[in-house]
Amino acid sequence: MISFRLNGQPQQVDVPGDTPVLWVLRDTLGMTGTKFGCGIAVCGACTVHIDGQQRRACVTPIESVAGQQITTIEAVGGDRIGQAVQEAWVKHDVVQCGYCQSGQIMAAVALLSANPKPSDADIDAAMSANLCRCGTYVRIHAAVKDAALALA
Amino acid sequence: MDVRFASAVSWPSPCAMACTAALGLLAALAPAHAAGTGDSSNSGGGFQPTPISATPDRQAGLAAFAQMERVLLHPRCLNCHVPNAPLQGDFSLVHYPPVQRGADGKGVAPLQCATCHSTANSPLPHAPPGLDTDGRPGWHMPPEHMKMSWIGLKGAALCKVLREPETNGKRSLAMLEQHMVTDHLVAWGWQPGPGRTLPPLDKTAFDEQVRAWIRNGAPCDATEPLRRSIGTTKADATREVVDHLRALAANNDHTASRSQP
C-alpha cells in the first residue's frame, strides 16, 4: 500500500510501486483531469505539483511520492494563484481543444508561485516545455501576464 | 566556506549559545559545504582513498588517465559537464525542451531538472533518465559558480580541470576519487536506461583506472611534478571543520563567562 496526500486528502493505493503517478491518478483513482500526451515527459500534459514543485506525473513512480502531497488540476483553483490563473484563462479564451491546458495551467501556477513578476523571457522559458498543438501560446502568454497583474 | 572567525572578537553570551546551536547545524551540513558543491553520494565513513605509491610511475599514470578520458568524454558524462545548459542524448544535442542550468545547477524554477527527471529511469525509450537521492529526484548539473565544464578539452587540459580544486569543486584527490568511484549520479552513466549507449569502459574498469592514476601521482603531462598527497576525504574534512568550530565555541564561552560579574 502506498500512502500520500492528494489535493489535501489522504489517499492510499495498492498498485506496483513503479506505476507512474499519472496512471494512478487516471486509471486507479479515475481522476482524468491530468492528461497523457507523450509518456516521456516531453509535452507537459501530465503536470502536477508534488510538495509544491512542478513534476511530470508520467515518469514519477508512485512509490517515490509516498507521504508527499500531490496537487492536480482539479484542485489547483483552491488557492489565489490557481484562481487568478484560471480566471485569466477564461477571460482570454485561451483554450481551443483544451487537452494540453491542464498542464499549461499547472505550469503557469508553478511559474507565478516561483516568480510573481515574470518577464516575457521568463514566461517563454518557463512555459516552453508545455506543448500545445492548437497553438494557443499567444493567448497563454497574455493570460499569464494578466494573472501576474491580477495577483500583484 | 570560510570558517575562520576572528578569535579576537568577544562574544556576548546569548550569541555564544546561538553559535553552539549553529555549530550543531553546521556539523550536519558540513559534508556538503566542505566538498564545495552538492555531492550526491551517500558518503559514509566507509570509503578508503587510494594513497600515492612510494614509487609512482608517470607513464602508468598518464596511460590510466587516457583511459579515464574515454569515459569522461562520453556523452553520459560530458552532457552535463558543459558551460551553459545541459546537452542531451548520444549525439550531445541541445537539450529539448529548452532548459537553463540555474544557480544551483538544478534548473530555474519552475522548470527544474526534477520536473522531468524523476527518481528512476523509465522503461520507455527516450524518457528522461532519473535517479533517487534520499528519496527525492537527484538529477542535477554542477552549479553556476563551479561549472566543472570540460567540453572541448582533452589530454592535459582536461586532466587539470579535473584534478585542480579551483575547477573541480574544491576536491582533493581523495575527494575526487570518492566522487568518481562512489557518487551515484556518476554511476548512473552505466545504468542509463533503455536505448542509451554505455561508456567505453565498464564501471569497475573505470574505477580501476581512477585508482591507478592517483596511485601514480595523478599526472596530467610529461613534465609537471607528480602529486605527493591525496589530501583529506570528505569525512576527514568534515571532522576538521567541526573540531575547529567546537574549539572556537569553547573559547567564546570561556570569554563570555569571564565577562560576567
Added chain:
Amino acid sequence: MRPMFQYLNGALPAALEESAAAAPGGLGRRVFLKMSLASGFALYAAGGSAQEATQGGSGPGAPEPLKPFQQPSAFVAIDADGIVTVTIGKIDFGQGVQTALPMLVAEEMDADWSKVRCELAPAGEAYKDPFFHIQMVGGSTSMKGSWQQYREIGARMRAMLVGAASKQLNVPAAQLRTESGSVIAPDGRRLGYGVLAQAAFAEPVPSGVVLKTPAQFKLIGKPVSRLDARAKSSGRQDFGIDLKLPGLRTVVMVHPPVFGGRVARFDPAPALAVPGVEEVIQVPLSGGAVGLAIVANGFWPARKARELVKVDWDLAGVERVDSAAQLEQYRALARTPGIVVEKADTSALDAARPGLGRISAEYTFPYLAHTPMEPLNCSIDFRGDRCTVWVGSQFQTVDQAQVAGVLGLKPEQVTLNTMTAGGGFGRRATPTSDYLVEAAQVAKARHAAGKSGPIKMIWSREDDVRGGYYRPSHLHRVEIAHDRQGNVVAWKHVIVGQSITMGTPFEGFTVKNGADTTMTEGVAESAYPFPIALEVHHPKVNVPVLWWRSVGHTHTAFVMETLVDELARAGRQDPVAYRRKLLAKHERHIAALDLAVERSGYGKTKLAKGRAWGVAVHESFNTVVAYVAEVSMKDGRPVLHRVTAGVHCNLAINPRTIEAQVQGALVMGLGMTLPGAAITLKNGEVEQGNWNDYRVPIHLDAPQVAVFIVPSADPPTGMGECGVPPIAPAIANAVAALTGKRLRSLPFPA
C-alpha cells in the same frame, strides 16, 4: 470556383451500407466504397447556391417535407429552467464550433445566451452534413455548410415557441416578439422558453422561415467567449481518452515496424508476467498488416508489457521506403512527362531568350505527422448484435460503417458517440478508419472468445508518430521565364507526390484524369494570372497518407508565395505592389492584403536594424489570409517577432474564435519551418517516435500576432485551415530580404 455541391448525389451512404453488408469483417483488405460520389474536402464553393440546397421548402411553391437535418428536435432541447442545449452534428476538436454553431441557433431563436449549452451529436441521420451527406468535419466547411442550416433551425424553434406562447397568452403570433429567452406580448406579459418548451415541441414545425438580416444580429459577429472555456481550464472536460466504464479493459497495440508488416511469431510470456496484463492477441490491422493487442486492466501495465513482448515480423513483399532514395526517385520522376493538369505556352523556356530572366527551382517537402495532443483512442462495447463506440471522430458515418463491417453488423446497429477530441487537424478523418478498425478487430476477437466487457484502445504517442497517414512528401520543379519588370512570360511546373484520395470514396470528385486536386490546389487554381503549365506525378508508395491541416496548400502556398516574391524582386518591384497589380481582379485578396499591410506599418514604419518584412497572401478553402511578418536572423536561423494578419472570411461569425484559429494555424504553419519537423524513413522504418525527435512548435516560437478581419456580410467561409499556408513563405521572404538566400525546402535547414 464551381459550386461543388451539385455533384453530390447521396450515393455515399448507400455504398457504405452495401459494403458493410457485403464485407463482414472486411479487414485484411481495404473496405472499398464504390460510388460515383462527388464530395471533396479540398474544394468547396461559397455562394448563394449553397442556400438553395438547404431551403427544402423555404422557397415559394408547395413545401416539401422537412429533412432530418432541418428538424429542430434533433438539434435543440430546452429544459424547464430555460437551459437551451444545442446538439451539433460537428465534432469540436478545438475549432470552436461548439460555440459558433450554437450562436447561429441562439441568434435566430433569440435565446438567452447565458443559458445556452452545447453537446456533440452521435452518428445520426439528422447530423449528416447537408452537402456531403455524411457526418463529417473537414475542408473548413463546418460554418460555411451550417450557416443556413443552423440559423433555420433556430428560426423554426423560435416560431414554435411563439406558436405555443400565442396559445397560452391568447395573442396572435404576429404580435408577439422574442428577446433573450422569452416571448413577450404587447402588454408586457412574458413567458420564458423553459415554461414554453414542452408545448413548443408539440407545435407544427414550419418549413419556410424568415431569417434575420446581419443588421439585426445581436450575437453573430460579436466576440463571444467560448462555452467550453471554464471546463477546459479546470480539468473538467472529458475527452475520448477519459472515458470510464465499468469493467473497461485497456488495449495497447503492437504495430509492425514497417507499414504492411505481419506478425510471424510472438512470445507473450514476458508481457503476461506484468501484473494487470490479461492477454496478448494477434489481430489484423488496416491495409493487410497484422499486429498484436495487449489487453490489461489499465494503460500502464499494457504499455510496460509492450516493451517486453517479443515479436518476429514477416516483412516479405513489403516495400521498405527510404526517404533519401525517395527524394532521388521523385527528382527523376519530375524529369519525365507527367499527367497534364494545365496547359500553357512554355516556348519562352525552351532556349535562352535575350531580355528574359529565368528562375529554376526545386522545392522539397517531407512527410508530416499531425500529432494532435490527445493520442488516438477509441472505446468499443460489442454485444454481438449491437455495438457502442465512443470516439473523437471527424468522420462519424464512415467510422460507423467500417466498424459495422468488421463486426458483421449493419451501421444502424452501431451507436457511435462523438467525444470531444484533443486536436484533429485531419487525422481523425481517415477514410480507412484505421485505428477504429483495429479496435473493432480486438473487440471481435474477444467476443468470439467469450470475453465480455468494453475495451478502450489507446495509441501511444509512438504509435501516432509512426502510424502513418502523413501529409505526403512532395517535390516541385519550377522553371519560370520573366522579363525585366518581373512579369511572367512562361511557367513550367511539375509536382510529385502521393495522391491522398485515390482509392478512397473521395476519389470520384478530387481525382481528374489521374491527377489529385488535393495536391495541386493552390497552384492549379492560383489567383495569380500566371500561364502555368502544370504536370503531376503520383507515385505509389508504401506509406499511408492523409490530409493535414490545409492539405495541398501546405506546400503549394510556400512555392507560390516565395516565387512571387522572387519575381517581384527580380523586377525590382515592392513585393506588395507587385501582388496588388496581379491580384487586381481579386477583391478579397486585395482587401486582406491591404488590411494586413496597413495595420502592420509595412512601408511606413522603419524596422529595427536587422529586421525585415516578409509578406504572403494565399486563399485556401475560400478564405484569404495575408500575413505581414517581421523577422530577424540569429545564428543563421530566422526569428519571427511579429505577424499582422488580414483575413477575408466573408461574414465573421465569432471574431474571437476566428482570431484563435488564425493564431493557432499560424503557429502550426511556422512549425513546418522548424528543423526536425519532418517524418523520415530509413529501410522502411519511421525514424521519429515522439516529440523528442519530431519537432513541433513551442511557446518560445510563437510571435506576437495581431489579427484583423475584413468586414463583410456575405455568407461565411471557413477558418479551420486557411491560417496555415501563408506563414512559412512570409518568413522565407523575409529571410531572402535579409540574407539574399532563397529557402527552397521545409523545414528550413538547421
